[in-house]
Structure formats: structure tokens, C-alpha cells
Amino acid sequence: MSISNTTTHRFTRSLCAAAVASACLSVPAVWAQDNTDDDASAGKLERIEVTARKSVESLQEVPVAITSIGEMELAEKGIENITEIQQFSPNTTLQMSRGTNSTLTAFIRGVGQQDPVWGFEPGVGIYIDDVYISRPQGAVLDLYDVERIEVLRGPQGTLYGKNTIGGAIKYITKKMSGDTELAVNATIGTASQRDLKVSGQVPVTDNLYFGFAVASLQRDGFGTFLEAPEGQDRENYNKDILAGRFTLEYQATDDLFFRLSYDKTRDESNAKGGYRLVDSLLTDAPQPDSVYDSYTSLPTWNKVDLEGMSLTVDWNINDFWAFKSVTATREGDSPTNIDFDNTPLPIFDVPAKYTDEQFTQEFQLNYAASNMTAVAGVYFYDAEACGIYDANLVAFGIALEQSGCTDTTSYAIYGQTSYDFTEQWSVTAGLRYTKDEKDGVVNAATLLGLNYPESGWVDGYVRPDNAGTTVIDDTESWSRVTPRLGVEYMYSRDTMFYASYSQGFKSGMYNPRATFYQEPAAPEVVDSYEVGFKSDITDNFRLNATAFWLDYTDRQYVVNVPSDDLAEPTQRIANVGESEASGIEVDFTYVVTDALTVTGSLGTIDAEFTEVRSVDADGNPIDLSDNFVISNTPEYTANLAANYTVTTGIGDIVFNANYYYRDDYELFESPDPLLAQEGYGLVNASATWYSDDGKWQVGLHGKNLTDEEYRVGGYNFTGGRDENGNLLPGLGGDTTLIGYYGDPRTVHLNVGYRF
Numbered sequence: 001m002s003i004s005n006t007t008t009h010r011f012t013r014s015l016c017a018a019a020v021a022s023a024c025l026s027v028p029a030v031w032a033q034d035n036t037d038d039d040a041s042a043g044k045l046e047r048i049e050v051t052a053r054k055s056v057e058s059l060q061e062v063p064v065a066i067t068s069i070g071e072m073e074l075a076e077k078g079i080e081n082i083t084e085i086q087q088f089s090p091n092t093t094l095q096m097s098r099g100t101n102s103t104l105t106a107f108i109r110g111v112g113q114q115d116p117v118w119g120f121e122p123g124v125g126i127y128i129d130d131v132y133i134s135r136p137q138g139a140v141l142d143l144y145d146v147e148r149i150e151v152l153r154g155p156q157g158t159l160y161g162k163n164t165i166g167g168a169i170k171y172i173t174k175k176m177s178g179d180t181e182l183a184v185n186a187t188i189g190t191a192s193q194r195d196l197k198v199s200g201q202v203p204v205t206d207n208l209y210f211g212f213a214v215a216s217l218q219r220d221g222f223g224t225f226l227e228a229p230e231g232q233d234r235e236n237y238n239k240d241i242l243a244g245r246f247t248l249e250y251q252a253t254d255d256l257f258f259r260l261s262y263d264k265t266r267d268e269s270n271a272k273g274g275y276r277l278v279d280s281l282l283t284d285a286p287q288p289d290s291v292y293d294s295y296t297s298l299p300t301w302n303k304v305d306l307e308g309m310s311l312t313v314d315w316n317i318n319d320f321w322a323f324k325s326v327t328a329t330r331e332g333d334s335p336t337n338i339d340f341d342n343t344p345l346p347i348f349d350v351p352a353k354y355t356d357e358q359f360t361q362e363f364q365l366n367y368a369a370s371n372m373t374a375v376a377g378v379y380f381y382d383a384e385a386c387g388i389y390d391a392n393l394v395a396f397g398i399a400l401e402q403s404g405c406t407d408t409t410s411y412a413i414y415g416q417t418s419y420d421f422t423e424q425w426s427v428t429a430g431l432r433y434t435k436d437e438k439d440g441v442v443n444a445a446t447l448l449g450l451n452y453p454e455s456g457w458v459d460g461y462v463r464p465d466n467a468g469t470t471v472i473d474d475t476e477s478w479s480r481v482t483p484r485l486g487v488e489y490m491y492s493r494d495t496m497f498y499a500s501y502s503q504g505f506k507s508g509m510y511n512p513r514a515t516f517y518q519e520p521a522a523p524e525v526v527d528s529y530e531v532g533f534k535s536d537i538t539d540n541f542r543l544n545a546t547a548f549w550l551d552y553t554d555r556q557y558v559v560n561v562p563s564d565d566l567a568e569p570t571q572r573i574a575n576v577g578e579s580e581a582s583g584i585e586v587d588f589t590y591v592v593t594d595a596l597t598v599t600g601s602l603g604t605i606d607a608e609f610t611e612v613r614s615v616d617a618d619g620n621p622i623d624l625s626d627n628f629v630i631s632n633t634p635e636y637t638a639n640l641a642a643n644y645t646v647t648t649g650i651g652d653i654v655f656n657a658n659y660y661y662r663d664d665y666e667l668f669e670s671p672d673p674l675l676a677q678e679g680y681g682l683v684n685a686s687a688t689w690y691s692d693d694g695k696w697q698v699g700l701h702g703k704n705l706t707d708e709e710y711r712v713g714g715y716n717f718t719g720g721r722d723e724n725g726n727l728l729p730g731l732g733g734d735t736t737l738i739g740y741y742g743d744p745r746t747v748h749l750n751v752g753y754r755f
Contacts, residue, residue, distance in 0.1 A: 043540055043591050043592070043593050043594040044539045044540055044591060045536055045539065045540060045541075045542050045589060045591055048060075048068055048070075050066055050068050050150055051150070051170070051172060052064045052066050052150060052152050052170075053159060053375065053416065054130075054364060054366070054375045054377075055366050055368070055373065055375060059534075060494075060496065060534045060535075060536060060542070060544075061496065061534075063428065063486050063488050063496070063498035063500060063532075064152060064154070065152070065154055065530065065532065065544075065546040065548075065585055066150055066151065066152055066153070067085075067088055067089035067092075067150070067151040067153075067587070067601075068148050068150050069085060069088055069148060069149050070148045071147055071148065074146070074149070075699070076643070076654050076688050076699070077656050077658070077686055077701070078686045078688075078699055078701025078703070078748065078750065080748075081096075082104070083095050083104075083712075085149055085169075086637075087639050087660040087682070088601060088639055088641075089153070089601070090153075090601045090602060090603025090637055090638075091108060091109050091110075091153065091583060091585055091603035091604075091605050091633075092107070092108050092151060092153070092167075092603075092637070093105065093106065093107035093112065093633065093634075093665075094106055094169075095632070096712060096713070096740075096742075097114075097116050097136065098272065098274060098713035098714060098715060098740045099271060099274075099336065099338045099740075100137075100267075100269075100271065100302060100334075100336060101239060101267060101272065101304075102137060102138050102139075102267050103116050103136050103138070103139070104126070105136070105632060106122060106123075106126070106166070107123070107124065107166060107631075107632040107633055108124050108153050108154075108166035108167035109153060109154065109166055109167070109548065109550060109581055109583065109605060109607075109633075110166075110550075110552075110579070110581045110605060110607035110630045111123045111124070111165050111166030111526060111550075111552065112124050112166050113136070114631055114632060114668070114669075115558075116137060117387065117512055117513070118135075118354050118356070118385040118386060118512055119385050119387070119406035119512040120509060120512075121163050121506050121507045121509060122134075122135075122136055122139075122163055123163065123164075123165050123506055123524075124163075124166040124167055124169060125156065125161075125163050125164035125167075125168040126139050126168075126169050127160070127168060127169065127170045127171065128170075128173075128308075129171065129172065129173055129310065130312070130324075130326045130362065131308070131310050131326060131328040131330070131360060132161075132360060132381070134163075134330075134381075134383050135356050135385060137304060137332055137334045137354055138265070138267075138304050138332050138334070146171060146172070146173055146174075147173060147174035148172050149169070149170065149171055150168075150170040151167065151168075151169055151170075152168045152169075153166075153546075154166075154528050154530060154550075155482075155502045155503060155504030155550075156502075157432060157482035157502065157503055157504030157505060158414060158416055158430035158431065158432045158482055158483065158484040158502065159375070159414060159430065159432070161379060161410075161414070161432060161434055162410065162412075162436065162504075162523075163506050163507060164504055165504035165505060165506050165524060165525075165526040165552075166526075175249060175259075176201045176209045176211050176247070176249050178203055179203070180200075180201070180202055180203060181199075181201050182200040182754070183198070183199050183200060183753070183754045183755070184196075184197070184752070184753055184755075185198075185750065185751070185752040185753075186750070186752075187749065187750045187751075188748065188749055189219075189746060189747055189748025189749060190745070190746040190747050190748065191219050191221065191238075191746070192218075192219060192220040193219040193239075193748055194218045194219070195215070195217045195218065196215070196216050197213065197215040197216075198213070198214050199211075199212065199213035199214075200212060207250060207251040208248070208250050208251075209250075210246075210247070210248055211246070211247040211248075211249070212245070212246050212247070213245045214242075215241070215242070215243045215244070216241070217240075217241040218239060218240060218241075219238055219239035220235055220238055221234075221235030221237045221238035221270070221292070222236065222237040222238075222292040222743070222744055223235075223237055223273075223288075223290050223292025223293040223294065224236055224293050224294075225273055225293075225294055225295065225296050226288060226293055226295055227285065227295045227296070227344040228295075228296050228297075228300055229296075229298070229300075229458070232299055233270055233300050233301070235270055235300075236270065236273045236293065237272060237292050237743075238269055238270050239269050240267070240268045240269045241265065241266070241267045241269065242265075242268075243264070243265040243266070244263065244264055244265075245261065245262070245263040245264075246261070246263075247259065247260070247262075248260045248261075254316075255315060255316040256313075256314070256315050256316075257312075257313070257314040257315075258311070258312070258313055259311070259312045260309075260311050261308075261309065261310050261311075261312075263307070263308050263309075264305075264307045265304070265305070265306040266304070266305050266306075267302075267303065267304040267305075267306075268301070268303055269302060270300045270302055271296075271298070271299075271300055271302040271336060271337040271338065271339070272302075273293075273294025273295070273296050273300075273339065273342055274339075274342050274714065274715065274738035274739060274740050275287075275291040275293070275342070275739050275740070276294075276295075276341075276342050276343070276736075276737070276738060277674045277737045277738065277739055278674065278727060278735050278737050279735075280341065280343045280734055280735070281733070281734050282343070282345060282395065282733060283343045283344060283347075285343055285344055291709055291739065291741045292741065294339075295339075295342050295343050295344050297343065297344055297345055297346045298338075298339045298346070298349050298351060299351075301337065302335070302336050302337060303333075303334065303335050304332070304333075305332065305333040305334070306330070306332045307330070307331055307332075308328065308329065308330035308331075309328065309329055309330075310326065310327065311325075311327045312325070312326050312327075313325040320368060321365065321366070321367055322365070322366040322367075322368075323364070323365055323366075324362075324365075325361075325362070325364075326361070326362045326364075327360070327361050328359070328360045328361075329357070329359045329360075331355075331356065331357035331358070332354070332355065333354075333355050334353070334354040334355070335351075335352070335353045335354075336351070336352050336353070337349075337351050337352075338350040338351070338352060340717060340732070340736055340738065341717075341732055341736045341738075342738055343734075346392045346393075346394045346450060347393070347394055347395065347733065347734045347736070348392070348393060348717060348731055348732030348734065348736055349392040349450075350390065350391050350392070351389065351390055351392075351452045351453055351457055352388065353387065353453040353454065354385070354386070355385075355386045355387070356383065356384065356385040356386070357383065357384055358381065358382065358383035359380075359382045359383070360379070360381050361379070362378070362379045362380075363377055363378050364376070364377035365377065371419065372417065372418065372420065373417065373418050374417035374418075375415070375416055375417075376413075376414065376415035376416075377413070377414055377415075378411075378412065378413050378414075379410075379411070379412040379413075379414070380410070380411055380412075381408065381409070381410040381412075382408070382409050382410075383407070383408045384405055384406070384407045385405065385406050385408075386403075386404065387402075387403065387404070388401070388403035388404075388453045389403075389453065390447070390450075390452055390453065391731075392450050392451065393731070393732050393733075394450075395732060395733040395734075396733075397449065398446055398447065398448060398449075399446070399447045400444075401443075401444070401445040401446070401447055401451060401468055402442065402443070402444055402512060402513050403442075403468070404443050404472070404512055405439075406438055406440050406441075406509070406510055406512070407438065407440075408436065408437070408438050408507070409436070409437045409438075410434060410435065410436045410437075410507075411434070411435050412432055412433060412434040413432070414431065414432035414433070415430060415431060415432075416428065416429065416430030416431075416484065417429060418488075423490065424489055424490045424491070425487070425488070425489055426487070426488045426490075427485075427487050428485070428486040428487075428500070429483075429485050429486075430483065430484040430485075431481055431482070431484075432481065432482045432483075433479070433480075433481050434479065434482070434505075435477065435478070435479040436477060436478050436479070436508065437475065437476070437477040438475065438477070438507070438508065438520065439474070439475045440472050440473075440474055440475075440476075440509075440510030441472060441473050442470070442471050442472035442511065442512055442513075443468045443469065443470050443471065444468050444469055444471050444514065445466060445468025446468075447466065451463070471514050471515060471516055472510055472514055472517055472518065474510070474517075476508060476510075476520045478507070478508050478523050480505050482503045482504055483501075483502070483503055484500065484501070484502040484503070485500065486498060486499060486500030486502075487500075494536040494537070495534070495535040495536075495537075496534050496535070497531075497532070498530075498531070498532055498533070499531045499532075500529070500530050501527070501528070501529050502527075502528050503525065503526065503527050503528070504526050504528070505523045505524060505525045506523055506524040506556075507523055508521055508522045508523045509556060509573065510573075511558075511572060511573040513558070513571050514572070515571070518572055520573075521554075521556040521573045521574055521575050522554055522575050523554065524552070524556055525552075525553050526550055526551070526552050526553075527550065527551045527553075528548060528549070528551075529548065530546055530547065531546070532545055532547065533545055540590065540591035540592070541588070541589070541590050541591070542587075542589040542590075543586070543587075543588045544586070544588070545584065545585065545586045546584070546585045546586075547582075547583070547584050548581075548582065548584075548585070549581070550581050550582075552578065552579045553578055554575035554577075554578075555575065555576065555577030556573055556577075557573070557574070557576050557577050557612070557669065558571050558572065558573055574613075576612055576614060577609060577611065577612050577613075577628070578609065578611040578612075579608060579609045579610060580607070580610055581605055581606065581607035581608075581630070581633075582605070582606050583603065583604045583607075584602075584603070584604050585601070585602070585603045585604075586601065586602045586603075587599075587600070587601045588600050595644060595646070595647075596644045596645075597642070597643045597644075598640075598641070598642050598643075599639075599640075599641045599642075600639060600640045600641065601637075601639045602638045603636065603637040603638070604635065604636055605633060605634075606635065607630040608629075608630065609625040609628045609629070610625060611623060612624040612625045612627070627670060629666045629669060630666075630669070631668055631669050632665060633665055634662050634663035634664060634665040635664075636661070636662075636679075637660075637661065637663065638660070639659070639660045639661075640659050641657065641659075642655075642657055642658070643655070643656050650689075650691065650692060651689055651690050651696075652689070652690045653687060653688070653689050653690075654686075654687070654688045654690070655685075655686070655687050656684075656686040656687075656688075657683075657684065657686070658683075658684050659682070659683055659684075660681065660682045661679065661680075661681045662679060662682075662710075664676060664677060664678045664679045667711060667713060667714045668714070668716055670716070672716055672718070672721075672737060674737055675711070675714050675716055675737060677710055680708045680710045681706075681708065682703070682704050682706075682708060683704070683706050684702065684703050684704070685701075685702050685705060686699060686700065686701040686702070687700050688700075695753060695754050696751075696752070696753055697750075697752040697753075698749070698750070699749070699750040700747070700749050701747070701748050701749075701750065702745070703743065703745070703746045703747075704742070704743060704745045705745055706745070708742075709741060709744075710742050711739045711740065711741055711742075712740055712741065712742045713739075714739045714740055715736060715738040716737055716738075717730045717731045717734075717736035718735050718737055
């Protein structure tokens with residue numbers, strides 16, 4: 001984002017972190033600058049630059065629904081977690097998934113993936129400097145020196161490819177300044193929060209720069225494991241993260257730039273214990289008094305290791321042509337303990353281990369002339385996602401084990417162009433061809449007693465040699481062309497109307513929980529139609545609005561169907577769902593004076609299933625659409641925020657406050673009234689002081705000041721309800737209905753100093 005300073009000595013605020021899970025590490029990179037933008041001092045709107053179409057453009061000139069939040073806004077609001085971005089983007093859900101601090105549940109316009117098991121593809125793409133992050137594990141992260149975060153709503157299949165059928169979230173970092181810098185940032189807060197971040201950059205030569213950031217993020221738990229195995233840490237909802245990022249930038253010539261980046265993150269926060277919404281049938285442990293307290297019979301340790309490296313090359317060939325290459329590799333290792341029943345007994349315990357690695361290569365060519373812009377490229381993706389879990393069911397004395405890998409190879413070629421027919425009319429057209437090939441291996445076993453993915457998982461455990469039966473060992477491929485077509489009309493220099501059609505698809509998949517051979521589910525497809533406008537109505541009032549309608553076909557869901565040799569239903573993934581959604585999204589910015597700015601957003605959506613195909617116990621086809629809802633999609637989301645700057649004799653003080661409302665929503669497609677989340681509102685406020693000499697920054701930030709309790713995840717492993725509405729026992733023989741909650745009221749004090 002292009003940010004205009006409002007005073008001579010205001011910091012240029014940036015995020016300083018190293019790909020950290022659950023944390024936005026705000027450390028200024030360039031702390032003091034002269035004010036060179038007259039618009040801000042005159043109380044006018046700023047120009048916001050985005051890269052939604054893979055080239056730098058003004059937000060107001062891009063016919064795409066976008067939310068862009070820059071480094072200054074992130075720092076002044078004290079945003080520590082990427083999930084907080086959902087407050088500022090209509091019809092967007094970004095929440096920590098159940099069980100860990102680092103797994104992301106992302107939905108945009110009713111499209112996403114709430115099950116984070118290996119091999120499942122997300123419906124919202126996450127990108128870090130054009131590098132696609134393929135798995136939700138470890139996706140709750142932010143980067144060193146973030147320039148802005150962009151949320152692109154609606155299918156982005158033409159430029160961004162598969163698995164962006166809901167939209168895309170982009171982390172964009174900025175180049176180093178080339179000066180020698182060192183910054184230290186410390187934070188203390190609620191639950192003994194104690195963060196320390198150190199960042200800096202050093203010019204090695206006149207055109208070679210080295211940058212670094214290290215961060216330690218620590219916090220005690222919001223709750224306690226009331227009972228846990230002996231010797232285990234009993235903190236629940238705690239944080240224990242160590243991260244680092246290192247970057248080399250080489251400006252070979254004015255037109256040729258290289259960036260080599262390496263990051264590593266280790267999250268050793270405890271496994272998250274959920275809150276039982278009903279009493280257990282098999283134990284006498286009462287419901288805890290606090291929603292952040294829990295019980296567990298599993299170890300409480302948890303780990304997420306992430307590591308990545310990327311090389312970016314930017315070459316401005318001439319005044320019209322530019323070339324870009326992005327080469328990247330990433331890998332992750334996530335052993336985890338998930339106590340589904342959250343009791344002191346192993347009624348339904350799932351110790352699991354996820355591993356993944358990926359390699360991506362993209363070559364991109366951009367063209368820009370007076371009346372035409374174009375982008376074209378080729379993309380290669382090679383990834384492996386593996387996992388193993390043991391579902392320990394003490395009531396039956398067995399463990400149901402699943403393991404396997406999904407290997408994916410993907411090739412794509414794409415192009416998109418915008419052409420101005422006149423000064424007012426333009427058209428945008430694009431196509432992307434993608435071919436996916438997947439190799440799926442799934443193993444299933446039934447083991448006696450308690451079992452774990454590795455020897456030594458608990459003291460004295462030795463893993464048996466039996467690897468089970470291979471039920472799937474198969475290869476499938478799919479290909480698809482995803483188009484985009486749009487028309488834009490510049491009503492005036494400051495007002496644009498647009499209409500577009502776009503399509504996206506989510507990759508096909510094998511069922512990693514299969515117990516017998518199954519054909520893979522085919523890709524999902526979303527067709528989306530939008531009309532909207534973007535207008536700077538006056539020099540200080542901006543209004544953007546979009547109306548959309550989407551048709552979602554071949555939705556992949558787990559359904560219960562009879563197997564060939566068992567009378568009882570078993571799990572199967574199939575393309576069983578059809579849904580549609582329509583809605584409106586509105587954003588406004590009002591620069592009241594050069595000191596006061598008010599912003600707001602509103603999202604409405606009407607989303608529903610039109611068909612959910614399954615079979616009854618006799619194998620007869622049935623439609624379950626009346627029993628299914630679109631999960632993680634409130635009908636209304638709204639935000640109202642204000643930013644006010646006071647200039648004093650010792651520096652500027654910037655006050656921020658916002659109110660975010662989220663209407664009621666379901667956490668699962670098959671709802672239960674006890675698991676539904678009612679509408680709620682969050683109140684946040686911050687005050688940040690910047691010293692006149694540009695060296696000190698002190699911020700006081702309060703979140704969820706009214707201490708709202710709200711669910712962000714859960715599990716439903718009941719057997720449904722009887723004719724009287726009473727819960728029936730489900731897998732494990734208990735009524736397992738579990739909720740996970742967002743953060744309670746927190747306050748933190750942040751102090752930064754630049755040497």
C-alpha cells in the first residue's frame with residue numbers, strides 16, 4: 001500500500017517477522033521520513049496500490065473486489081494475527097482451526113474448506129510474495145517487512161489457478177531500503193504475553209543487502225487442562241513460537257533485481273483442548289467453568305515446524321515489457337494430539353502426524369502500453385502431503401488407523417489482457433489452462449489397544465510393525481480451462497463501473513480416510529458474476545460496492561454410504577453438493593479532516609445448498625439439502641473504524657477504535673443448535689505514540705474489550721438426535737460435541753526502538 005504520512009516525524013510502520021504462526025510481528029523498518037504527500041496533510045484520500053492482477057495498479061482502477069491493509073494500519077491497530085484481517089474484509093472468514101494455533105480455516109463468500117486433513121485442498125488460496133501455500137497447517141502466519149495484505153474476493157482462477165474458488169489472500173513484502181538499520185520491539189500483555197523481536201538490514205555492497213528478523217512469541221494459556229497425563233504442561237490456549245527470516249537482495253542494475261529469502265518457524269504451543277458443550281456419558285468429569293478449560297487423556301505437547309526458501313527475479317526488459325521468475329520450495333512437519341472427546345478417558349483420541357513439501361516455479365511476462373496491459377505466464381507445482389493418525393476408541397479396545405500420501409503435479413499456462421477501446425470503455429479477458437495429476441495412497445488398519453503414529457509418542461510406547469491394508473493406490477488426472485471476461489466503464493476520472501464473469505475450480509482429491517477402494521472426487525467448480533463500482537466521490541470520500549452471484553457445483557463432501565461388505569455406513573468423499581450464493585459488499589473511507597479518518601465495510605450474503613445427494617441405509621438415493629447449511633458464512637458482517645491523530649510537543653499520538661459485527665453462523669455443514677454461534681460484536685481500541693526524533697514507538701492495544709465468548713471451531717461426533725431432540729452417542733460411544741473459542745479480552749503494551 002502506498003501510505004502517506006500525516007506528520008513530519010511519523011514512523012513508516014512495517015511488520016517485522018519471520019513467517020510466524022499466529023503472530024503479526026510489527027517492527028518498523030524505516031522509522032522516520034519527511035512528509036512528501038500533500039494529499040494526506042490536506043485531508044484527502046490516499047492512492048492505494050495493489051497487485052491483484054499481477055501488476056502494480058491503483059485499487060480504484062482494478063475491477064476486482066479487494067481489501068488492502070497496509071503496514072501502518074496493521075501496526076497502529078496492533079494486529080497480531082492474520083485472523084483479525086477478517087474484520088476488515090466483508091463476507092470473509094479467517095479463523096484458527098480447532099486443535100492448534102497454526103491451522104487456518106478460510107472462507108470467502110461461502111467458499112472454503114473446514115476440514116484440514118492431509119490431501120484436502122483449501123478453497124481460498126494463500127500466497128506469500130506470489131508463492132502459493134498449499135496446506136492450511138501453518139497458514140496462520142505473517143512476514144517480515146510486510147508492505148500490505150490483500151484479500152481478493154471471488155474466484156481468481158485465471159491468474160492464480162486452482163484452489164482459489166473463494167478468493168485469495170496475499171502477503172506482499174517490500175524491498176529493503178538499502179540503509180543500515182536495527183530495530184528492537186518488545187511486548188507485554190494479558191496472560192503473561194512476552195514477545196521480543198529484533199530486525200535489521202545491512203548493505204553488504206552498494207547494491208547487495210542482507211536483512212533479518214528473529215522473534216520469540218510467548219504467552220501463558222487462557223485456560224487450563226484440568227486433568228492431563230502426568231508430567232504434561234497443563235496450559236491451554238498458550239503460545240510458544242520461535243521464528244526467523246533472512247533475506248538477500250541484489251539490485252544488479254536499475255532494471256534487474258534478485259531476492260533470495262529463507263524462513264523457519266517452530267511453534268511448540270500446546271495442543272488446544274476444546275470445551276464440552278454437553279456432559280460426557282462415559283465419565284463423571286463436569287463441564288468446566290471456563291470455555292478455555294478442558295480435559296485430555298493425550299499428551300498436551302504439539303509442534304508445527306515450517307521451512308521455506310524462494311528466489312525472485314524481476315527484469316524490466318524495456319519500457320513496455322517486464323519478466324518475473326519465482327522459484328520456491330516449502331516443507332512442514334506437524335505432529336499433533338487431538339482429543340476429540342476432551343475427557344480424562346481416551347474415548348475418541350486422535351494422535352496424528354502431517355508432513356508436506358512442495359516445489360513451485362512460475363515464469364511471468366507483463367506488457368504495458370498506453371491503452372493495453374497484459375500478463376501471461378506458465379506455472380509448475382509439485383507437492384506431497386502425507387499423514388497418519390490413530391483413532392483410539394477405548395470403549396471398543398481398538399484403534400482405527402489411517403495413513404497415506406497424496407502426490408500432486410500441476411501444470412498451467414495463463415494469460416489476461418485489458419484493452420481500452422476509448423477513454424471510457426475497456427474490456428478484460430483471460431484464460432488459464434491447468435492440468436492436475438494426483439497419486440493417492442491410503443492405508444487402513446484396525447489395531448488393538450492404544451496406538452500412536454511413532455514409537456516414543458508416550459513413554460514406553462513401541463509402535464507395532466503392522467502397516468495395515470492398502471485400500472487405495474491409484475492415479476487420476478484432470479484438466480480445465482478457467483476463463484474471465486469483464487467490461488469496465490469510466491463514468492468520470494474518479495468513478496468506474498464494472499461487470500465480470502469468472503470461473504475457478506478446486507482440485508479433485510482422494511479420501512485419506514477411506515476404508516475401501518473409492519474413486520477420487522472430481523474437481524469443484526464455481527461460476528461467479530459480479531457488478532460493481534469504485535468511486536472517489538469527493539476528494540475525501542471513497543465508496544466501493546460489489547454485488548455478486550455464484551453457482552457452486554460438484555462440492556466435495558464426506559457422506560455416509562454402505563460399503564460392499566458391511567451393513568454399517570462408512571465414509572466416502574464424493575461430489576454430492578450444489579449450492580448458490582448472492583450478496584453485496586460495500587466499503588467506504590471518509591477523511592473528515594487531516595487528523596480524523598472514518599472507514600467502514602458491510603457484507604451481506606444469502607448462501608444455501610440446492611442439492612446434497614446421498615443414500616439411505618438401503619442404498620436408495622436421497623436429497624439432504626434441507627439438513628445442510630453453508631458453514632462459516634454469516635449472513636451479515638460489518639465493521640466501523642476511526643483513526644484520529646493528535647500532535648503534541650513530544651510527538652504524535654494516533655488513536656484507533658473499531659467495532660466488528662459478525663452475524664450468527666454454523667461451524668459445520670450438518671448443523672447442531674448447540675454448536676451454532678450466535679451473532680456477536682468485538683470492540684477494539686489502540687493508542688500509539690511516535691516520538692519526534694523518530695526512534696521510539698509505544699502502543700497500547702485492547703482487543704475484545706467487552707470480553708465476548710464466541711466459537712471459531714468445533715467437532716460434532718454425536719449420533720444425531722432422537723425424535724425428542726435428545727443427543728445420541730456417536731463414534732466412541734459418547735456425545736462428543738466440542739467448541740473452540742476466539743481470544744478473550746486482551747491488552748498488550750508494545751515498545752519499539754530504532755538504534
